[in-house]
Amino acid sequence: MINVEIISIGDELLIGQTINTNASWIGAKLAENGIKVSYVATISDTWEAITSALQEAQRRSQVVLITGGLGPTKDDITKQVLCAYFDTQLVLDQEVLSHVESFFIKRNRPMLEVNKMQAMVPEVSEVLFNEQGTAPGMWFEKDGTIFVSMPGVPYEMKYLVETHVIPRLTERFPVKKLVQRTYLTQGIGESFLAEKLTDWENGLRAEGLDLAYLPSPGMVKLRISSASGNQARVTFYGEELKKMIPVYLYGEEEETLPEVVGKLLKSNGETIGTVESCTGGSIMASLTSVSGSSDYVLGGFITYSNELKMKLAHVGSETLERFGAVSEETVLEMAAGGKRELGVDWSISVSGIAGPLGGTDDKPVGTVWIAIDGPDRKISRKFLFGTDRQRTVQMTVLTALNLLRCEILGINIEKKQD
Amino acid sequence: MINVEIISIGDELLIGQTINTNASWIGAKLAENGIKVSYVATISDTWEAITSALQEAQRRSQVVLITGGLGPTKDDITKQVLCAYFDTQLVLDQEVLSHVESFFIKRNRPMLEVNKMQAMVPEVSEVLFNEQGTAPGMWFEKDGTIFVSMPGVPYEMKYLVETHVIPRLTERFPVKKLVQRTYLTQGIGESFLAEKLTDWENGLRAEGLDLAYLPSPGMVKLRISSASGNQARVTFYGEELKKMIPVYLYGEEEETLPEVVGKLLKSNGETIGTVESCTGGSIMASLTSVSGSSDYVLGGFITYSNELKMKLAHVGSETLERFGAVSEETVLEMAAGGKRELGVDWSISVSGIAGPLGGTDDKPVGTVWIAIDGPDRKISRKFLFGTDRQRTVQMTVLTALNLLRCEILGINIEKKQD
Numbered sequence: 001m002i003n004v005e006i007i008s009i010g011d012e013l014l015i016g017q018t019i020n021t022n023a024s025w026i027g028a029k030l031a032e033n034g035i036k037v038s039y040v041a042t043i044s045d046t047w048e049a050i051t052s053a054l055q056e057a058q059r060r061s062q063v064v065l066i067t068g069g070l071g072p073t074k075d076d077i078t079k080q081v082l083c084a085y086f087d088t089q090l091v092l093d094q095e096v097l098s099h100v101e102s103f104f105i106k107r108n109r110p111m112l113e114v115n116k117m118q119a120m121v122p123e124v125s126e127v128l129f130n131e132q133g134t135a136p137g138m139w140f141e142k143d144g145t146i147f148v149s150m151p152g153v154p155y156e157m158k159y160l161v162e163t164h165v166i167p168r169l170t171e172r173f174p175v176k177k178l179v180q181r182t183y184l185t186q187g188i189g190e191s192f193l194a195e196k197l198t199d200w201e202n203g204l205r206a207e208g209l210d211l212a213y214l215p216s217p218g219m220v221k222l223r224i225s226s227a228s229g230n231q232a233r234v235t236f237y238g239e240e241l242k243k244m245i246p247v248y249l250y251g252e253e254e255e256t257l258p259e260v261v262g263k264l265l266k267s268n269g270e271t272i273g274t275v276e277s278c279t280g281g282s283i284m285a286s287l288t289s290v291s292g293s294s295d296y297v298l299g300g301f302i303t304y305s306n307e308l309k310m311k312l313a314h315v316g317s318e319t320l321e322r323f324g325a326v327s328e329e330t331v332l333e334m335a336a337g338g339k340r341e342l343g344v345d346w347s348i349s350v351s352g353i354a355g356p357l358g359g360t361d362d363k364p365v366g367t368v369w370i371a372i373d374g375p376d377r378k379i380s381r382k383f384l385f386g387t388d389r390q391r392t393v394q395m396t397v398l399t400a401l402n403l404l405r406c407e408i409l410g411i412n413i414e415k416k417q418d
Numbered sequence: 419m420i421n422v423e424i425i426s427i428g429d430e431l432l433i434g435q436t437i438n439t440n441a442s443w444i445g446a447k448l449a450e451n452g453i454k455v456s457y458v459a460t461i462s463d464t465w466e467a468i469t470s471a472l473q474e475a476q477r478r479s480q481v482v483l484i485t486g487g488l489g490p491t492k493d494d495i496t497k498q499v500l501c502a503y504f505d506t507q508l509v510l511d512q513e514v515l516s517h518v519e520s521f522f523i524k525r526n527r528p529m530l531e532v533n534k535m536q537a538m539v540p541e542v543s544e545v546l547f548n549e550q551g552t553a554p555g556m557w558f559e560k561d562g563t564i565f566v567s568m569p570g571v572p573y574e575m576k577y578l579v580e581t582h583v584i585p586r587l588t589e590r591f592p593v594k595k596l597v598q599r600t601y602l603t604q605g606i607g608e609s610f611l612a613e614k615l616t617d618w619e620n621g622l623r624a625e626g627l628d629l630a631y632l633p634s635p636g637m638v639k640l641r642i643s644s645a646s647g648n649q650a651r652v653t654f655y656g657e658e659l660k661k662m663i664p665v666y667l668y669g670e671e672e673e674t675l676p677e678v679v680g681k682l683l684k685s686n687g688e689t690i691g692t693v694e695s696c697t698g699g700s701i702m703a704s705l706t707s708v709s710g711s712s713d714y715v716l717g718g719f720i721t722y723s724n725e726l727k728m729k730l731a732h733v734g735s736e737t738l739e740r741f742g743a744v745s746e747e748t749v750l751e752m753a754a755g756g757k758r759e760l761g762v763d764w765s766i767s768v769s770g771i772a773g774p775l776g777g778t779d780d781k782p783v784g785t786v787w788i789a790i791d792g793p794d795r796k797i798s799r800k801f802l803f804g805t806d807r808q809r810t811v812q813m814t815v816l817t818a819l820n821l822l823r824c825e826i827l828g829i830n831i832e833k834k835q836d
Contacts, residue, residue, distance in 0.1 A: 012632050014455045016446025017600075017641070019439055023460070028434030037432045038467070040460035042441065049456070056474070106782075107802050114609045132806075153633070155806070214435075274699075274720070280706030281692075281699020284720045288698030291774055291807055299726040301719065302692070302702045308717040308760065342726065356709055389709055 002173050004030060005039040005061035007053050009068035009078060010152060013042050022067050022157055033166055034175035045069050050081040058145050063169060065161075068152030070118075070135040082149060083122050086140055090120040093127055093136070100134045125149075128164040132156045137164060146172075180225035181234050182214075183241055184255060185248040186402040190215045193222075193248070200244065204237045217391055218398040246411050250402055257401040258286045258293070264408045265296040265346070270375070272404075273342035274300035275313045275334040277325065278352040278368060282397045298344050303334065313337030313349070326351050326363055328371075328380045335373035335380075346408070347373040348400050354389045366392050370400050372407050379407065420591050422448060423457040423479035425471050427486035427496060428570060431460050440485050440575055451584055452593035452647075453481075463487055468499040476563050481587060483579075486570030488536075488553040500567060501540050504558055508538040511545055511554070518552045543567075546582040550574040555582060564590075597652050598643035600632075601659055602673060603666040604820040608633045611640075611666070618662060622655045635809055636816040664829050668820055675819040676704045676711075682826045683714040683764070688793070690822075691760035692718035693731050693752040695743065696770040696786060700815050716762050721752065731755030731767070744769050744781055746789075746798045753791035753798075764826070765791040766818050772807045784810050788818050790825050797825065 006026055012018040020042055027037045039060060043049040050069070057064040069078030083089055097119035104111040118134045121127055128137030128148070135151040137160040146169075150160045185193065190213050194201070201211055208228065214221035222241065224234050242249055251260045265272055274284045284300045287293055303309040306320050314337040315330055323329040334349035352368030359365035365387050371380040383399060385392040406413050424444055430436040438460055445455045457478060461467040468487070475482040487496030501507055515537035522529040536552045539545055546555030546566070553569040555578040566583055568575045603611065608631050612619070619629055626646065632639035640659065642652050660667055669678045683690055692702045702718045705711055721727040724738050732755040733748055741747040752767035770786030777783035783805050789798040801817060803810040824831050 012630065012641075013442065014445050014458065015449040016442035016444070017632060017639075019437060019442045020458075021437055024431065024434035024437045026434070027432050031433040038462055040432065040438075040458075042458035042460070044456055107804065109607075112609050112613060114612070155635075155809070276699070278706075279703070280711075280715070281694070281702040281718065281720060284699040284722075285697070285703050285811075288696075288722060288772075289808065289811070291772075293698075294722060297698070297722045299720045299722040299730070300699065302699060302717045304702075304706060304712060304715045304717040312717070354706075354709075390707065393703075393707070 001036070002063060003038045003061040004035055004063040004065070004169075005041065005057045006037055007050075007057060007064060007066045008040065008042045008152075009045055009050060009066065010042075011044055013068075014044060022152060022154060025154070025158065026065060026067075026161060029161055029166065030169075032180075033170055034177050035169060035173070045077065047077060047081055050078060051085060054081075054085050054147070057147075058143065062145055063173075064145060064147045065165065066147065066149045067157050070149065070151040078149065079120070079122065082125070082138070082140070082147075086122060086124050086142060086147075088122045088124040091123045093119050093121045095129075096121065096127060096136050099129070103134055128160050130156055130160060131163075132159040139164075139168075177229060178225055178227055179229045179231050179234050180223055181238050182253050183222045183224070183238055183249055184251045184253075185220050185222065185245065186218060186250050186257065186398050188220065188245070188248045190220050193220055193245075196245065197241075200237070200240060207233055209233055209237065218395045246409075247406060247413055248402075250405055256290075257398060257405065258290050261401050261405050261408070262287070262290045262293055262296060264405065266292075268408070270345040270408075271296050271298050271343075272346040272348070273298050273338055273344035275338035275347065275349040276300065276302050277304060277309070277334075277350060278354045279350050279393050279396050279400075280304060282393050283348060283350065283400050286397050286401065298342055300342065301338055309334060309351075312341065314341070324363070326353055326367055326369055328369055328382065331369040331371035332373075332378060332380050335371040335378060339373045345375050346404065348404060349373075350396055350400055352383075352385075352392065352396060354392050355387050356389060368392065368396050368399075370396065370403060372400075372403055374407050377407075379403070379413075381413070419454070419593075420481060421456045421479040422453055422481040422483070422587075423459065423475050424455055425468075425475060425482060425484045426458065426460045426570075427463055427468060427484065428460075429462055431486075432462060440570060440572060443572070443576065444483060444485075444579060447579060447584065448587075449596060449598075451588055452595040453587060453591070454596070463495065465495060465499055468496060469503060472499070472503050472565070475565075476561065480563055480591075482563060482565045483583065484565065484567045485575050488567065488569040496567065497538070497540065500543070500556070500558070500565075504540060504542050504560060504565075506540045506542040509541045511537050511539045513547075514539065514545060514554050517547070521552055546578050548574055548578060549581075550577040557582075557586075594645070594647040596643055596645055597647045597649045598641055599652050599656050600671050601640045601642070601656055601667055602669045602671075603638050603640065603663065604636060604668050604675065604816050606638065606663070606666045608638050611638055611663075614663065615659075618655070618658060625651055627651060627655065636813045664827075665824060665831055666820075668823055674708075675816060675823070676708050679819050679823050679826070680705070680708045680711055680714060682823065684710075686826070688763035688826075689714050689716050689761075690764045690766070691716050691756055691762035693756035693765065693767040694718065694720050695722060695727070695752075695768060696772045697768050697811050697814050697818075698722060700811050701766055701768065701818050704815050704819065716760055718760065719756055727752060727769075730759065732759070742781070744771055744785055744787055746787055746800070749787040749789035750791075750796060750798050753789040753796060757791045763793050764822065766822060767791075768814055768818055770801075770803075770810070770814060772810045773805050774807060786810065786814050786817075788814065788821060790818075790821055792825050795825075797821070797831075799831070 125138040133156040140147040309315040339347035355365030366385040543556040551574040558565040727733040757765035773783030784803040
């Protein structure tokens with residue numbers, strides 16, 4: 001087992017202006033590949049701090065992943081410190097330079113001297129090409145320790161780790177790959193799920209497999225793993241799981257709900273539109289986050305005001321007066337109006353009280369009505385999502401998409417949700 | 419200036435199952451009180467890792483704040499390691515014991531033997547009473563270094579830091595409070611900003627103030643700070659900055675663009691709507707993320723298909739044929755149609771190629787047209803946001819909202835954007 005260490009450089013991390021999500025992302029990614037991070041040092045962007053961090057890391061670890069301190073502005077000195085530490089000098093890398101140049105040409109932006117600087121790399125380092133930005137990754141080796149320097153910008157760092165670092169490390173340090181598969185659920189809390197799955201989980205553990213519950217707002221990921229690499233049993237229990245909770249289990253591994261729903265719509269040759277109030281377009285934003293969604297997404301109405309609910313989705317004024325904007329009657333009329341006006345096969349509508357203000361005794365903050373009007377039938381469901389505005393919107397989007405998935409697949413959902 | 423170090427104990431932090439928010443919270447809290455954290459060590463829950471972390475910390479720092487590893491479960495060995503390190507033994511603290519007992523009585527839950535263990539504290543340590551939980555904080559001093567051990571449960575740790583640690587540290591090490599203010603910019607890259615601000619930045623640094631660039635997609639935060647607590651000069655340079663880059667500087671501290679735009683619309687008594695194509699409703703989702711936005715947000719059209727661009731926003735079929743969906747002519751007609759049909763004072767429209775597919779030579783992936791149709795005039799701007807779909811949408815939302823801010827304030831933006 002090798003020691004892998006992360007050095008996160010940046011004062012913004014130390015004073016809490018930025019949370020060190022890079023380190024946890026790297027930790028999780030490496031863990032998936034059977035490599036465990038054993039130490040994370042978060043340090044200041046100074047010559048002394050970086051130098052002593054490199055020295056200590058060399059004592060402790062065989063692999064040292066460094067993030068941050070490679071931006072073009074003058075307060076970034078990491079590259080100079082690396083030169084001193086590895087007793088080398090900055091040299092111009094033509095390949096990187098032309099990449100940086102093309103990067104600016106693509107965005108038709110003028111290239112500055114400071115940007116040219118990014119093509120200067122330590123002579124002894126091996127360049128890890130950064131397709132996502134202008135600061136290259138740099139690979140060093142010294143006295144049996146590997147050092148990799150990467151920019152702190154998350155999507156650039158992630159690109160370098162996935163494309164360069166992990167493939168090289170797993171080749172260099174072959175590990176018995178832990179076999180695991182992640183199953184994704186929506187609409188049921190961790191404890192309810194655990195209760196439903198007790199026998200299944202016991203059986204799985206009795207065979208020496210492991211199970212992890214990974215909750216996030218509105219979702220719980222179930223990760224089945226076999227340290228002994230027993231793919232067959234992991235798959236077996238996964239298939240069992242699918243049969244047990246079809247209402248909640250929407251996908252596997254990296255799938256997202258809009259992707260799953262999109263695949264279904266595409267294969268059915270059906271189209272979708274939305275009529276959104278409290279979500280303000282977030283359901284459609286989620287549906288269109290999938291590349292190629294224009295094959296099945298036509299569009300939608302955002303009817304934030306009652307006037308537009310009436311004008312665009314033809315909700316009856318008497319419906320709004322009698323039952324209110326947040327009611328079963330209103331969302332059903334919104335969905336029907338949207339289906340007709342947008343000319344879609346499937347119409348999703350939502351109306352709720354995102355809060356924190358606007359709640360009443362019978363309609364507290366977090367009350368959300370969702371309706372789906374499809375080719376064969378229409379359904380409506382009521383939910384209560386608590387008092388946090390952002391979270392209620394997020395939960396509503398996930399819940400609406402999972403309802404749609406069930407409707408498309410003809411899976412019946414009992415009216416009472418947990 | 420004293421060196422303050424945090425030791426975060428827990429494998430869940432290293433494998434990325436939990437993000438180390440405790441460290442950043444402590445960093446921010448201490449910074450507010452003029453104390454700067456200079457190092458964070460995130461380590462494994464093992465005897466060796468904890469011991470060597472304590473030794474290294476002793477070499478480096480005068481204050482060492484330790485979180486985690488104090489839970490009742492048997493795998494938490496921190497307390498034993500602390501006893502060994504400080505050459506002492508666990509003794510029963512009656513006060514803590516009765517607190518723990520009352521804690522369980524209050525919640526009428528049975529108290530287990532493992533809970534009794536939490537009243538055992540190292541003999542040489544001073545107990546920091548934990549009103550929020552059963553694991554007490556512990557204060558040690560050794561060879562001029564202060565060690566504080568706290569539970570990792572965020573609200574318990576926060577209670578101990580605010581009630582015990584900060585008061586003691588600020589009394590022991592009286593410091594000038596660091597004064598800082600953050601200014602938020604959109605629409606200009608870090609390097610371009612740095613170039614624009616060279617003289618201003620040099621002047622600021624010459625006065626002993628400090629400046630940090632904190633980039634995130636589409637935005638750069640500028641943090642001006644004075645270690646000597648010179649509020650007046652920080653404010654002075656902040657005001658200078660506002661005059662220098664009104665097009666880019668949209669807010670301060672924790673403000674968000676939708677909040678800033680919302681305040682302006684509200685105070686003008688004006689309303690807003692959107693006609694969105696490639697953003698799929700994300701602009702409206704951002705606008706409505708602000709509580710109380712129903713005062714000025716009426717709603718919008720999501721016109722993903724050309725048919726709906728024509729039907730809902732009345733874009734001419736010949737416009738679409740001649741110039742295409744992603745064109746100045748189309749977004750201008752979308753904005754005008756939306757303004758009329760939605761009955762709003764301000765209408766934002768966007769049409770672009772989010773990609774990764776669908777690009778052409780003259781309209782590459784990432785090409786986005788934005789138009790704003792307001793009470794007095796209409797503008798349109800073209801942008802090129804690169805090849806990442808999510809990022810292009812995110813950049814488009816921020817850019818559209820900042821354009822709207824400038825239009826409302828009557829700040830003219832040159833047609834050529836960087």
